[in-house]
Amino acid sequence: MAIRKKIKEIIIGRELSVEEKKIFKMLEDEKNKLEKEITKLKKFYDYGTADSENAQEIEEFSGQIGLKSKLDEGLSEVKLAIKKIKKGTYGVCSKCNKKIDPKRMIANKSANYCVSCKNNLKVKIVKKWYKFPWMKR
Ligand SMILES: [Zn+2]
Numbered sequence: 001m002a003i004r005k006k007i008k009e010i011i012i013g014r015e016l017s018v019e020e021k022k023i024f025k026m027l028e029d030e031k032n033k034l035e036k037e038i039t040k041l042k043k044f045y046d047y048g049t050a051d052s053e054n055a056q057e058i059e060e061f062s063g064q065i066g067l068k069s070k071l072d073e074g075l076s077e078v079k080l081a082i083k084k085i086k087k088g089t090y091g092v093c094s095k096c097n098k099k100i101d102p103k104r105m106i107a108n109k110s111a112n113y114c115v116s117c118k119n120n121l122k123v124k125i126v127k128k129w130y131k132f133p134w135m136k137r
Helices: 002-012 018-048 055-087 102-107 115-121
Strands: none
Touching (some): 018 055
8 A cells, every 4th residue: 555655656756745636536437437437438338339220329429519518628638637736736717827816626536727717728527517525515
């Protein structure tokens, strides 16, 4: 266990604070979860595309496409947040480099932009459709 911890720190390149470690772990868990969901959907594609002739199947399929793009979006946010923790820029807006409102960071651990940049980017907020496990506290 101690060795694993050491390796992780070497990969990251610097010592993370207790709080950073906690968030890092949450983001890693979230990343794994999203990747699993995406893999599941990919299987659905492979299976579903060949013979989707009835309306219900097609409807279900297009619903899955929408879900996949949301999952992909969520995954890229989480990946970026993980990168930022490693770089020590977590909690700083990726666009304007200002500090993101801590309340926003608590509500959404993978927030990479401040509210105004996020609105400017017109990126859909992930938490609307995806309940993060730590929000249930
Ligand atoms: Zn910003």
